[in-house]
Amino acid sequence: MIEYVNQLGGGAPRIGALPQGSAVSLWALDTTLDVVGGHRVAEALSLLDAAERDQAGRRRQQADRHRYLASHVGLRVLLGGYLGLAPERVSLVREVCPCCGGPHGRPAVAGGAIHFSLSHSGDLAYFAFSRVPLGVDVEAIPSPEAVRDVLHTLHPDETAELKALPESGRPLALSRIWCRKEAYLKATGTGLALGLVDPYVGSAPAPAAVAGWTLTDLPAPRGYAAALAVQAGPTA
Helix, strand or coil, rough: CCCCCCCECCCCCCCCCCCCCCCEEEEEEECCCCCCCCCCCCCHHHHHHHHHHHHHHHCHHHHHHHHHHHHHHHHHHHHHHCCCHHHHHHHHHEECCCCCCCCCEEEEECCCCCCEEEEEECCCEEEEEEEEEEHHHHHEEEEEEEEEEHHHHHHHHHHHHHHHCCHHHHHHHHHHHHHHHHHHHHHHHHCCCEEEEECCCCCCCCCCCCCCEEEEEEEECCCCCEEEEECCCCCC
């Protein structure tokens, strides 16, 4: 269990060296902040690339647009700190999709010097950085209605586990499943293209084993759940 997540605030963060091996550096951010890592969110567009500016422009609600900008300023500040670059000089690309071969796979840094993952939900963003592929996911605990909507889209054993619980206990159990599964799917680059059935990750307090990967539940504020998936062993 990882017990500590660094907090990224308004001031410039103190960023050490990227951990060795498959160790992970984790950060969290309150995306309602007006200043992130020493940069004003309202003036953030100059730090972002064309794809990020386009995505920001698609957020019609001001609050959603602010959250997106804050999280991407945070991402660039942290990546820049690990790479020794100004935030605006970090070059982001997309890897090849493992499902179709198209150019819309995992977000990556050009050159692959560092692997990262970003997730945001509500007013919270999580960032993870490592020398190996990884994925992080944070989610607000769903409503009972949301549980019913996705109950039968999961692995059959996960569906059975949720059905065996009283209805009041299902949202937390589903949040464990969802975060673990989403972290893994982000790490592999497949996303939701192949659905939510595989892999089986379980709803118990400890994640089920997934071959080739290490899944870990992360500390999260009240009302949220979070999980991390990290590639196990040496990379190719």
